[in-house]
Amino acid sequence: MPLKPSTSHAKEKEAIALGEGLFWRRHGSMDFACASCHAADGQRIRLQPLVNAYNKEDITKTMTNWPTYRVSHNLVRNNEHRMWDCNWQMRLPDIEYGSDGAIALIAFLTKQAENGKLNIPSMKR
Numbered sequence: 001m002p003l004k005p006s007t008s009h010a011k012e013k014e015a016i017a018l019g020e021g022l023f024w025r026r027h028g029s030m031d032f033a034c035a036s037c038h039a040a041d042g043q044r045i046r047l048q049p050l051v052n053a054y055n056k057e058d059i060t061k062t063m064t065n066w067p068t069y070r071v072s073h074n075l076v077r078n079n080e081h082r083m084w085d086c087n088w089q090m091r092l093p094d095i096e097y098g099s100d101g102a103i104a105l106i107a108f109l110t111k112q113a114e115n116g117k118l119n120i121p122s123m124k125r
């Protein structure tokens with residue numbers, strides 16, 4: 001199945017725009033934005049390559065692989081957990097599952113990966 005995020009409703013468009021705004025917003029004690037780590041090609045932390053949300057191939061490969069079995073957690077995780085984990089990495093307060101913020105970020109990232117074919121079950125680090 002291809003990812004086909006609907007944008008016919010005004011609230012759906014609003015969520016995508018809010019997600020992109022949050023993605024670029026620097027905040028917290030470390031002054032990080034998602035974009036600090038995920039808006040350029042070739043970035044990495046230690047040995048982990050970082051996805052570029054504006055590189056179509058890169059973000060498509062990422063978003064079509066969730067939910068995933070995370071070997072390091074020994075659990076299946078969904079994309080909301082990834083939002084929580086990256087918020088934690090930015091030293092921000094916990095982002096609630098199902099919150100407007102988490103949904104907006106995922107809506108934006110899914111839009112970036114539009115038409116990518118779902119590739120699950122999958123496995124990540």
Ligand code: HEC
Nearest residue numbers: 032033034036037045048051062082086087089090105125
């Ligand atoms: C300080 C750097 C940093 C910031 C800031 C950051 N992340 Fe991440 N992100 C990472 C790391 C490290 C990984 C894990 C890479 C791995 O293990 O392969 C990751 C992984 C991800 C993934 C999954 C990639 C995959 O292969 O499936 C997504 C999606 C993501 N981040 C989104 C976000 C969003 C949205 C934000 C802002 C709320 C954010 N990140 C902020 C470092 C960061």
